[in-house]
Amino acid sequence: MQMGDVAKDLAAGTIGGAAQLICGHPFDTIKVKLQSQPVPLPGQLPKYSGAFDAVKQTVALEGPRGLYKGMGVPLATVAAFNAVLFTVRGQMETLVRSNPGVPLTVNQQFVCGAGAGVAVSILACPTELIKCRSDGVLLVMILFNLFFFLSASIVF
Numbered sequence: 001m002q003m004g005d006v007a008k009d010l011a012a013g014t015i016g017g018a019a020q021l022i023c024g025h026p027f028d029t030i031k032v033k034l035q036s037q038p039v040p041l042p043g044q045l046p047k048y049s050g051a052f053d054a055v056k057q058t059v060a061l062e063g064p065r066g067l068y069k070g071m072g073v074p075l076a077t078v079a080a081f082n083a084v085l086f087t088v089r090g091q092m093e094t095l096v097r098s099n100p101g102v103p104l105t106v107n108q109q110f111v112c113g114a115g116a117g118v119a120v121s122i123l124a125c126p127t128e129l130i131k132c133r134s135d136g137v138l139l140v141m142i143l144f145n146l147f148f149f150l151s152a153s154i155v156f
Contacts, residue, residue: 005090006087006090006091009083009086009087009089009090010083010086010087011083012086013079013082013083013084013085013086013087014079014080014082014083015079016082016086017078017079017080017081017082017083018075018078018079020078020082021071021074021075021078021079022068022071022075025067025068025071025074026055026067026068029058029066029067029068029069029070030051030054030055030058030067033048033054033058034048034050034051034054055067080123081120081123081124084116084119084120084123085116085117085119085120086116088115088116088119088120089112089113089115089116092111092112092115092116093108093112096108096111096112
């Protein structure tokens with residue numbers, strides 16, 4: 001793989017990761033608001049009646065920027081993770097391809113995606129472990145990451 005290809009993979013991963021977070025962060029913000037709202041006392045209504053109510057209240061109190069609060073650190077990490085994912089996958093593709101220009105088989109794509117998933121997990125596991133332990137959903141995140149990396153190997 002040439003240096004230009006690596007640069008393209010890094011740029012594509014960084015831009016893709018940033019776009020993913022910009023689109024997804026508001027949903028995560030609302031999910032956290034719904035999960036962390038206090039349990040109402042008997043006879044009282046919850047703070048939010050649902051996701052749309054949480055969005056409406058957040059935008060009313062904080063403006064649209066409230067949906068993106070706390071996005072700085074995740075933006076840096078998701079861009080880095082996706083840059084590594086794209087770059088390692090491109091490198092793996094070069095290693096397993098039998099002849100230049102020949103499409104990869106499904107098995108070769110699986111190997112490339114799995115290799116990229118392993119590389120990213122070395123970076124992501126420490127941060128995800130801290131996040132999951134604080135949320136109490138470690139098993140769910142492990143299963144999600146396993147599904148994501150296996151499906152990424154087929155999609156890419």
